[in-house]
Amino acid sequence: MRGLAMRQSAVTFKAKGLNFEGVIATPDDAKEKLPGVVICHPHPLHGGNMDNNVVLAVTFGLVEKGCAVFRFNFRGVGNSEGEHTRGEKEYEEALGALEFMRAWDQVDRNKLGICGYSFGTRVILNSPELQKHPKVFAFVSPSFEALEGSTLKRNKRPKFVITGNRDRLVGSEGLDTMWETFDPKPEFQVIDGADHFWMGMEPKMADPVSEFFAGNL
Numbered sequence: 001m002r003g004l005a006m007r008q009s010a011v012t013f014k015a016k017g018l019n020f021e022g023v024i025a026t027p028d029d030a031k032e033k034l035p036g037v038v039i040c041h042p043h044p045l046h047g048g049n050m051d052n053n054v055v056l057a058v059t060f061g062l063v064e065k066g067c068a069v070f071r072f073n074f075r076g077v078g079n080s081e082g083e084h085t086r087g088e089k090e091y092e093e094a095l096g097a098l099e100f101m102r103a104w105d106q107v108d109r110n111k112l113g114i115c116g117y118s119f120g121t122r123v124i125l126n127s128p129e130l131q132k133h134p135k136v137f138a139f140v141s142p143s144f145e146a147l148e149g150s151t152l153k154r155n156k157r158p159k160f161v162i163t164g165n166r167d168r169l170v171g172s173e174g175l176d177t178m179w180e181t182f183d184p185k186p187e188f189q190v191i192d193g194a195d196h197f198w199m200g201m202e203p204k205m206a207d208p209v210s211e212f213f214a215g216n217l
Contacts (some may be wrong), residue, residue: 006063013072015096016089018081022072022097023050026106031168035111035217036069038119038134040094044077044084054117054140061210064177065145067217070101074123075200077165087119092125098133100126109169110135115209117141118196125150136216138209139186141196143169147178154165160212161187162205172173 005028012019026034042048042057049055049202050071059069074090075082084090094114095158102109113136116124121142128151131137137152139162152159159182179185189208194201 002069004060004064006060011100013094013096013100014078018034018093019073020047020072020080020093021041021050021078021091022070022100022108024068024070024101024104025059026068026078027063027066029070030066030106032041033108033111034066034106035113035213036070036104036107036114037062037113037136037213038094038101039069039071039117039217040090040114040123041071041074042117043119044074048119049073052117053179053202054198054205055204057198058115058117058140058166058209061206062111062213066209067210067213068101068104070097070104072097072148079092087122087126090123091130093135094130095121113213113217115140115213118143122146122208125152128178131155135211136160137186138212140205140209141167141198144174144178147175148181152183158212158216160188161186161210162189162191162208164196164198164201164205166193166195169196 073080114134115138117140121139
């Protein structure tokens with residue numbers, strides 16, 4: 001948005017025999033290899049898809065910072081094949097998206113990050129296999145439960161968590177204690193007035209997320 005010069009390419013990629021749809025967005029004037037970020041969207045059974053307001057806001061913010069961004073639909077969403085598995089197998093297409101982005105001509109394969117929003121954070125936080133590949137992680141409105149039980153706690157790579165103080169799914173007051181179980185602790189921001197859906201407050205979330213990736217990739 002905001003007069004952004006951006007190129008978007010609709011693509012199809014495979015993971016475990018299924019076809020998935022996605023969109024890769026890059027700055028229109030990019031001449032060098034770019035850092036790449038994959039974004040995992042919110043819960044498919046509650047209307048979540050790759051065109052969600054949070055996903056798009058983060059996409060635009062990252063492209064403004066000079067990143068390539070790959071957003072995609074999980075299984076059973078839009079034109080992506082397969083059926084929803086309550087987060088059990090969705091990591092497979094997230095891995096497929098990372099591999100696809102790693103091979104994209106404009107992307108620096110050594111500078112890959114991953115971002116999740118809501119359900120998308122749970123896919124990342126619960127998958128040790130997926131966690132091996134990105135160099136940087138960001139989580140928008142993750143659930144307390146997903147953070148508490150995550151296998152990412154001992155991953156040394158940079159991590160960023162952002163939530164709103166009106167988000168009923170994340171008790172931000174309990175997160176300060178939880179960070180003691182992470183080594184190292186993630187960067188953490190709470191945005192006043194924001195709830196789980198970020199309607200009308202997308203820039204307050206997308207700007208710090210984008211700055212985090214730009215500063216760490």
